[in-house]
Amino acid sequence: MKIIDAHLHFATDAYFDEIAKAAEHENSADHLLEQYRMRGMVHGIVMGNLPVEELEPAYPPFLSYCIGLDSQVFDMAKLPQKLHLIEQHLRSERCVGIKLYPGYASFYLYDDRLTPIYELAARYKKPVAVHTGLTATDKALLKYSHPLVMDEAATKFREVQFVMCHFGEPWFTDAAAVIEKNPNVAADLSGLLERKIPDFAAFCEKKHFYIERLKGWLEYLDLYDRFMFGTDWPLANLGDYIAFTKEIIPEEHWQEVFYENAVRIYHLKPESMLAVR
Numbered sequence: 690m691k692i693i694d695a696h697l698h699f700a701t702d703a704y705f706d707e708i709a710k711a712a713e714h715e716n717s718a719d720h721l722l723e724q725y726r727m728r729g730m731v732h733g734i735v736m737g738n739l740p741v742e743e744l745e746p747a748y749p750p751f752l753s754y755c756i757g758l759d760s761q762v763f764d765m766a767k768l769p770q771k772l773h774l775i776e777q778h779l780r781s782e783r784c785v786g787i788k789l790y791p792g793y794a795s796f797y798l799y800d801d802r803l804t805p806i807y808e809l810a811a812r813y814k815k816p817v818a819v820h821t822g823l824t825a826t827d828k829a830l831l832k833y834s835h836p837l838v839m840d841e842a843a844t845k846f847r848e849v850q851f852v853m854c855h856f857g858e859p860w861f862t863d864a865a866a867v868i869e870k871n872p873n874v875a876a877d878l879s880g881l882l883e884r885k886i887p888d889f890a891a892f893c894e895k896k897h898f899y900i901e902r903l904k905g906w907l908e909y910l911d912l913y914d915r916f917m918f919g920t921d922w923p924l925a926n927l928g929d930y931i932a933f934t935k936e937i938i939p940e941e942h943w944q945e946v947f948y949e950n951a952v953r954i955y956h957l958k959p960e961s962m963l964a965v966r
């Protein structure tokens with residue numbers, strides 16, 4: 690089965706090196722490519738966090754990216770002056786969407802200041818991926834990253850394809866309601882694991898409450914054409930992540946969730962995929 694990782698991060702720094710090690714990986718393009726080849730992974734989508742001024746980010750050729758408006762490098766107050774740079778990214782074939790980080794940044798998705806971003810996304814037909822759910826730092830504010838916040842933006846901007854990253858974890862009930870109501874909302878299943886899991890069966894046993902609810906809401910929705918596999922590399926072990934996703938998605942929908950949905954939602958080109966050996 691061909692697999693696309695619809696949500697990863699790519700940066701060469703000491704912090705990423707450490708979290709990759711904890712997942713029993715090595716934070717390098719070569720290791721990632723080797724892992725991709727080993728596991729039938731043919732493409733990945735980087736959730737960007739470089740300054741928007743970097744118009745040609747040096748990601749390996751088997752990865753495309755969403756231009757990320759990360760609060761550490763992007764000041765929302767400066768959006769009007771930076772909009773032309775975001776547009777330049779969207780003109781590039783390698784840029785397949787926009788990534789927003791509410792929670793880490795203090796804005797609500799339905800904030801009128803974001804209207805120009807949604808207009809660009811609609812014009813270039815590229816999705817807006819949004820961090821939803823828990824955050825990696827305790828300085829972030831959950832009121833901004835709650836999945837319910839997406840409802841108003843998705844309703845107002847029907848022509849924009851939204852991607853709810855992490856399926857609003859752990860607010861699966863609210864996330865499911867927003868997805869059920871809004872046909873222009875999809876989700877990725879990244880960020881649900883971290884590190885290497887030493888004993889997968891024991892992990893599933895220990896986390897059965899969480900896994901049952903996650904599976905239950907996916908079943909309730911029965912909209913497997915709207916969910917995408919994603920690993921949040923280098924956060925988790927890729928083998929574990931594939932096994933975990935197989936655990937929560939019925940086998941008859943693997944093809945969609947692991948591959949087809951990402952191709953359709955992010956408009957990925959066949960020539961950007963690695964050949965399967």
Ligand SMILES: [Zn+2]
Pocket residue numbers: 696697698736879880921
């Ligand atoms: Zn992420």
